[in-house]
Amino acid sequence: MINLLNISKNALAAHQFSLGVTSSNIANVNTPGYSRQRPELRTLGTTDVKAGNITLSVNVTEVRRIYDNHLERQVIGQIQTAAYSSEQKSLLARLESIFEESQGGKLADNLNRFWQAWDGLALNPDGWVERRALLSETESLAHTFRDYDASLRGLTADIQERLSDSIRKVNDLLPKIADLNRRIIEVAKDDGSLNSLRDQRTELIKELASKMEIDHFENEWGAANIFLANGQNLVNNHVSELLVLNSDRTIMISGYPGIIINDTVSKAENGQISAQLRIAGRQIPEYLAKLDQLARAITEAVNSQHRLGYDQGGNAGGNFFVPTTTARGMAVNITEPRRIAASLTVGNDGQNARSIALINDKHVIDGTATINQFFASLVGQVGLDLARAQGMDEHRQLVLNNLMQRREEFSGVSIDEEMMNLIKFQLGYNAAGRLVKTADELLETLIRLGS
Amino acid sequence: MRVTENMRFLNTTYNLGNIKKKHEAVIEKLSSQKNINRLSDNPIGMTRLLDLRKTKTSLDQIKGNINHAKGFLSISETKLTAVSDLLIRAQELAIGQATGIATQESRAIAAKELQEIISELLTQANATFNDKYIFAGSKNSAPPFSLADPLPSISAVTAGSMNHFNGTVSAQGSFSGTANKTFVLQVTAGGALADAEYKISADGGLTWGGTQTGLAGPVNLGEGIELIFTAGNVNAAPNDTFILQAKAGGYYHGNKADLSVNLGRDITLSYNISGVEALGGQMPGGVDIFQVLIAFRDSLINNDTSAIQAAITGLNSGQNHILQAIATVGAKMNRLDLATDQVEALGLEIAKLTSEIEDANLEDLISRFTTSESALKASYQVAARVGNISLLDFLR
Numbered sequence: 001m002i003n004l005l006n007i008s009k010n011a012l013a014a015h016q017f018s019l020g021v022t023s024s025n026i027a028n029v030n031t032p033g034y035s036r037q038r039p040e041l042r043t044l045g046t047t048d049v050k051a052g053n054i055t056l057s058v059n060v061t062e063v064r065r066i067y068d069n070h071l072e073r074q075v076i077g078q079i080q081t082a083a084y085s086s087e088q089k090s091l092l093a094r095l096e097s098i099f100e101e102s103q104g105g106k107l108a109d110n111l112n113r114f115w116q117a118w119d120g121l122a123l124n125p126d127g128w129v130e131r132r133a134l135l136s137e138t139e140s141l142a143h144t145f146r147d148y149d150a151s152l153r154g155l156t157a158d159i160q161e162r163l164s165d166s167i168r169k170v171n172d173l174l175p176k177i178a179d180l181n182r183r184i185i186e187v188a189k190d191d192g193s194l195n196s197l198r199d200q201r202t203e204l205i206k207e208l209a210s211k212m213e214i215d216h217f218e219n220e221w222g223a224a225n226i227f228l229a230n231g232q233n234l235v236n237n238h239v240s241e242l243l244v245l246n247s248d249r250t251i252m253i254s255g256y257p258g259i260i261i262n263d264t265v266s267k268a269e270n271g272q273i274s275a276q277l278r279i280a281g282r283q284i285p286e287y288l289a290k291l292d293q294l295a296r297a298i299t300e301a302v303n304s305q306h307r308l309g310y311d312q313g314g315n316a317g318g319n320f321f322v323p324t325t326t327a328r329g330m331a332v333n334i335t336e337p338r339r340i341a342a343s344l345t346v347g348n349d350g351q352n353a354r355s356i357a358l359i360n361d362k363h364v365i366d367g368t369a370t371i372n373q374f375f376a377s378l379v380g381q382v383g384l385d386l387a388r389a390q391g392m393d394e395h396r397q398l399v400l401n402n403l404m405q406r407r408e409e410f411s412g413v414s415i416d417e418e419m420m421n422l423i424k425f426q427l428g429y430n431a432a433g434r435l436v437k438t439a440d441e442l443l444e445t446l447i448r449l450g451s
Numbered sequence: 452m453r454v455t456e457n458m459r460f461l462n463t464t465y466n467l468g469n470i471k472k473k474h475e476a477v478i479e480k481l482s483s484q485k486n487i488n489r490l491s492d493n494p495i496g497m498t499r500l501l502d503l504r505k506t507k508t509s510l511d512q513i514k515g516n517i518n519h520a521k522g523f524l525s526i527s528e529t530k531l532t533a534v535s536d537l538l539i540r541a542q543e544l545a546i547g548q549a550t551g552i553a554t555q556e557s558r559a560i561a562a563k564e565l566q567e568i569i570s571e572l573l574t575q576a577n578a579t580f581n582d583k584y585i586f587a588g589s590k591n592s593a594p595p596f597s598l599a600d601p602l603p604s605i606s607a608v609t610a611g612s613m614n615h616f617n618g619t620v621s622a623q624g625s626f627s628g629t630a631n632k633t634f635v636l637q638v639t640a641g642g643a644l645a646d647a648e649y650k651i652s653a654d655g656g657l658t659w660g661g662t663q664t665g666l667a668g669p670v671n672l673g674e675g676i677e678l679i680f681t682a683g684n685v686n687a688a689p690n691d692t693f694i695l696q697a698k699a700g701g702y703y704h705g706n707k708a709d710l711s712v713n714l715g716r717d718i719t720l721s722y723n724i725s726g727v728e729a730l731g732g733q734m735p736g737g738v739d740i741f742q743v744l745i746a747f748r749d750s751l752i753n754n755d756t757s758a759i760q761a762a763i764t765g766l767n768s769g770q771n772h773i774l775q776a777i778a779t780v781g782a783k784m785n786r787l788d789l790a791t792d793q794v795e796a797l798g799l800e801i802a803k804l805t806s807e808i809e810d811a812n813l814e815d816l817i818s819r820f821t822t823s824e825s826a827l828k829a830s831y832q833v834a835a836r837v838g839n840i841s842l843l844d845f846l847r
Contacts, residue, residue: 029456096490101501108501112508119512119713123519124581126592310656313612316637316690338612345655346635346694349589349708354719360509361716376501383494390491401465405458412455419842 001446003055004439007045010057011432014041017060018425025413033203035067035411037195063192065199068410069218072202075403076209076216080270082400083210085393087275091159092386095279095287098151099382107148108375110141118357121342125350126312131337142321142330145295149328152284152291159280160249166211166273167245173208174226174240177201181223182238190222212261213270229270232260249281283385290378291327298371299324301364302356309341309352317341317352456838463834470830474823480811481820487809496808503805509715510798516712517794520722521787523580528780530578530585531729534740535773537568537575538766541744545763548751555754562751569744573598576730586726587705589655590633595705595726596741603627604698605676611692615641618683626697627675630727631706634672634695641688644680655708656692702741703727714790722783729776731769740769
C-alpha cells in the first residue's frame with residue numbers, strides 16, 4: 001500500500017519536472033540557438049506477480065536536447081560560405097561606388113573632355129582660351145586618376161581595419177569556446193545539465209564560422225575542438241590559441257612560426273576574413289594595376305607625340321605629362337599654356353594637337369585596345385565581379401535560410417507542441433494527484449478495518 | 452513536419468525582405484527613369500554605354516570640326532568670289548583700254564580704278580576667320596599679302612624662347628628658293644660651337660636633314676642662306692632651336708601648309724587653301740594675280756598699249772586660277788556636307804543605342820511595379836497575421 005504512495009509521489013515529481021522542462025522550452029521560444037529539450041520518462045521499479053507486488057513508478061532519467069549534429073554541421077558550413085559571399089558583396093559594392101561611372105562626371109567623362117580639348121586646340125592652335133582649357137582638363141584628368149588610386153588605397157586600408165576587427169573577434173571567441181569546453185569536460189556525466197552550455201557553444205562556433213574557415217568535431221569528453229582548414233588546431237579541449245594579424249595582411253598563430261592564412265593560402269571561399277584578404281590582396285591590386293597601365297599608356301602616348309611638336313615660342317615640345325608609370329604619379333608637366341606643342345612646325349598649324357586627339361582612337365594598350373575600351377572593360381569587370389558576388393550571395397543566403405529552417409524544424413520550439421505537452425503533463429500530474437487520494441482512501445479503509 | 456514558431460517568423464522575414472528588395476529595385480528605376488543606376492545593374496551594358504558615350508563625344512567634336520571647317524570654307528568661297536568679280540572688272544577695263552579708242556586720260560582714270568581694285572583685292576586676300584588670316588597657310592597670325600617689296604627676303608633669326616644658347620645668331624645671303632620657307636636649325640647635342648651637333652629642316656620642323664657637327668663657321672641652311680653663330684657665355688644645348696623665315700619673290704608672305712581637321716577615325720580633311728593656291732605666284736608656271744594687276748596698272752599709267760593687251764591674257768589665266776580655287780573650295784564643302792549627313796545619321800543611331808541600354812522601359816516597369824506592389828501588400832498582410840492563431844486561442 002505504501003508502494004502506491006511512493007509510485008504516486010514519483011509520478012507527481014516526474015510530471016512536475018516535465019512541466020518545468022516544458023516551461024523552459026516555452027520561455028526560450030525566441031532564444032537564438034536554443035534546442036528544445038525533452039524529459040526522458042522511464043519506468044522505475046519491479047513487478048513481482050508471485051509476491052503480489054507491483055511497484056512500477058516513473059522518473060526522469062535525463063533531459064534530452066533535441067539536436068541533429070549533422071544538420072548543425074551543415075549550418076555551420078553554410079554560415080562560412082554565406083559570410084564569405086556577403087562580405088565579398090559588401091566590399092565589392094564599395095568598389096562599385098568608387099567606379100561609379102554610370103552617371104558620368106568621372107574618369108570616362110574626363111578622358112572624353114581631355115581629347116576634345118586637344119581637338120579644340122587643333123582648330124585654334126594659338127588660342128589662349130583653348131590652351132588654358134586643355135591644361136585645366138588635363139589637371140582634372142590627372143586629379144581623377146590620383147583620386148581613383150587614393151580611393152582604392154583607402155579601401156585597402158579600411159579592409160585592413162575590418163580584418164583586425166575580425167581577428168579581434170576571433171581572439172575573443174576562441175577562449176570563450178575553450179572555457180565552455182572546460183566546463184563541459186568537468187561535468188563527468190551528462191544528464192542534460194550541459195544542454196544550455198552546448199547551445200551556447202554552438203552559437204559561438206557559428207559566430208566564429210562567420211569570421212573564418214574552420215572545422216570542428218566533438219571529442220569523447222564532449223569538448224568541441226576547432227581546426228583551421230589546414231589542420232592547425234585553434235581550440236584543443238580547454239586550450240585556445242591567439243591569432244596575430246601582420247601589417248602585410250598575413251595571419252599567424254601567436255608563438256608559432258609560419259603564416260597560417262594569407263590571400264593565397266586561403267583558397268577556400270569561406271568566412272569574412274577570407275573575403276577581406278582576397279579583395280584587399282588580389283582584386284584591388286588587380287584594379288590598381290589596370291589603372292596604372294591606363295595612366296602609363298596615356299602618359300607615354302601623349303608625351304611621345306607632344307615631343308614631336310613645337311610650342312608657341314618655337315621650342316620643341318617636351319613631356320606633356322610628368323613621365324610616370326602609375327595612376328598616382330599622374331601629373332601635368334606643362335604649367336604655361338604657351339608651352340603646349342600644338343603644331344608640328346614652328347608655324348601655327350595645330351596638327352600636333354590634332355594628332356594627339358587621334359590617340360583616342362588608337363590601340364595604345366598592348367596594341368589591342370583603345371584607352372576608352374580598356375577603361376570601359378575595367379569598369380565592366382568591376383560591375384561583373386559585384387553582380388556575380390551578388391548572385392552567389394543570394395544563392396548562399398537562400399541555402400543558409402533553408403538549412404536554418406530545417407534546424408528550426410528539428411530543434412526549434414513549437415508553441416502548439418509545448419501546449420499539448422503542458423496539457424499532457426498537467427493531466428498526468430492531476431491523475432497522479434488523484435492516485436494519492438485513492439491511496440489515501442485505501443489506507444483509510446484499511447485502518448478502519450483494523451479498528 | 453514540425454512547424455515551429457521561429458520557422459514561420461524566419462520564413463516570413465526572409466520572403467518579405469526579398470519582395471521588398473525587388474520592389475525597391477523597380478521603384479529606383481522608375482524614379483530615376485534609368486535602367487542602369489549602378490554598375491552592377493548591367494556591367495556589360497555599362498561597358499557598351501561608356502563606349503557609346505565616347506563615340507558621342509567624338510561625334511560632337513566632329514560636328515564642331517565640320518562647323519569650323521564649313522565656316523572657314525564659306526568665308527574663303529565668299530572672298531574668292533569677290534576676287535573673281537574684281538578680276539572681271541579688271542578684265543573689262545583691260546578690254547576697254549586695249550583698243551585704239553582709249554586715250555592717255557581714259558587710261559589714267561582706269562589706272563585709278565584699278566588701284567582701287569588692287570586695294571580691294573588686298574583686303575579680300577587678307578580676310579580673316581576667327582582672327583586667323585584664311586589664305587596664309589599656317590602663318591596665319593599676320594597678313595599674308597603685302598604690296599610692298601616683292602623681292603625675295605630673309606627675316607632675322609629668332610631663337611626658341613627656351614633656348615640655352617645666349618650668343619648671337621645672324622643670317623646672311625639671299626634666298627634663291629621659289630616658295631616661302633621656314634628654316635629651323637635644331638641642336639641635337641650641345642657643347643661649344645665647334646662641337647655642337649645639329650639638324651636642319653626647310654619646312655618648319657616637319658622633316659629633317661641628317662645630323663651635322665660644328666656651328667663655329669657659317670652654317671649653310673641651303674638655298675643661299677647661311678647662319679653665323681657668335682658664342683655667348685652659355686653653350687648650345689639639345690633642343691635649342693633657331694628659326695628663319697625666307698620669303699621667295701612675290702607678294703605672298705604666308706606658307707603652303709595645310710590646316711586639317713579630324714572627321715573620324717583616320718579621316719582628315721584639309722580645309723584651307725593657301726594664298727598660293729588662291730591667288731597664285733611662287734610656283735613654276737603659275738600666275739601671280741597681284742603681279743598681273745600691278746603690271747596692268749603700270750601699263751595703264753605708262754599708256755603702253757601692247758602691255759595692256761598682254762595683261763588681258765594674264766587676267767584670263769588669273770580668272771581661271773581663281774575659278775579653280777573656287778572649285779576646290781566647293782569640292783571640300785561637298786565632302787563636309789557628306790560628312791555632316793553621316794555624322795547626323797550616326798548620332799541618331801548612337802542616341803537610339805544609348806537609350807536602349809540606359810533608359811528605363813516605362814510600360815514594362817509600371818507593370819512590374821504593380822505586380823511587386825501587390826506581392827508586397829499580400830506579404831504584409833500575411834506577416835501581420837503570423838502567429839495570430841495558435842492552440843493557445845482554443846485553450847480555456
